[in-house]
Amino acid sequence: MKITSVTCHVLLDPGADPNATSSALDDLVVEIHTDDGLVGVGETDTNPWVARAFIDSVGTHTMGLGLEEMIVGADPLDTDALWERMYIGSAMSGRRGSGICAMGAIDMALWDIRGKAAGKPCWQLIGDAAHDRITPYASLQPEGDDAATYTRSLIEWLGKARSIGFAAAKLEVTPFGPYAHQKLRGDDDTVVEIVTACREAIGPDFTLMVDVQYAWSDARRALKTLKRLEPLDLFFIETPLWIDDLDGYAYLHDHLDMRIAVGEWQTTRFEFADLMDRGGIDVAQPDVGRVGGLTEAMKVCEMAAERERLIVPHCWKTAIGIAASVHMAATTPHCPYVEFLPADLCDSALRRDLTVHDVPMIDGSIPLPDAPGLGVELDPDALARFDAGRNIS
């Protein structure tokens, strides 16, 4: 079997707003076509025009090649070799960041083809099942420009998440810092008050994570407030510091009795080695599309196992990326949760409608996939409807 072409779809939700913090409103979806007629699907979470340029661009020298031209004519089942070929051949402009994100979409689609060719779900090509079912946590998108409204909104979302079967959810609590939510502004006390109110409302028998989205620029100040969150039994605190402050992360790790989760933006196993070995983080959060696809994500899972860290993948895109996370989790014993942006709790029509079926959640968990490949099917009408050319204003 040979790869014949790669189609890139730059997608945009009509409601997309450059001032919004959610990345669920755009997408770069690739379809890889083969001479057998099999088509693989993948997606990634970065600026979709940038990722498309990496794939479509024309090479000018051996370390500055385009991704599509490097893989056309190759055997799509040879995922390890193709990963290396793309990594080396794009090294001068790629190697980290968006180039790897673009490779991630392609690698995901190659795994989809591998599964379809073998008639097996992708996870069965990776290894044995490590779980009977996969446990999702809900990522909540609260609203409100003041702390009281924001807290009420979070508590409402928590109730909805529990009513549709979730036993775990992540609170986005960002009253300051680079990701400060909408018009909500507050200080360290605001963080403690919001999280305390949510814990009191949902009770002790519900797993809570908190994402402050790189809020603090100083590890010592962060520690003071995070110490006040310790009694609230959080499963982890996500990205308390700016991503490049690895020494700050190591300081927090040494002084805090709470897991620290980082990794949503990271590309390649090399950046995760830095996070784990220098930053001392407890929970690695590879996003399958961003980190470089399933091939690279599984290497990060192995590294985490060697270091006795947990894996809880980041995923903020459609059922394509969620499915890829589920296949990764299926064979990873140290992956207790996957992030799941439930269609019912999501205001992105692109997230809801791009695939024919959503990843199923039954009684609060996701069954191990049994369809060949990733097990997702694109809705052709949705592909046309969300085409960025139609929705850019």
Ligand SMILES: [Mg+2]
């Ligand atoms: Mg986050």
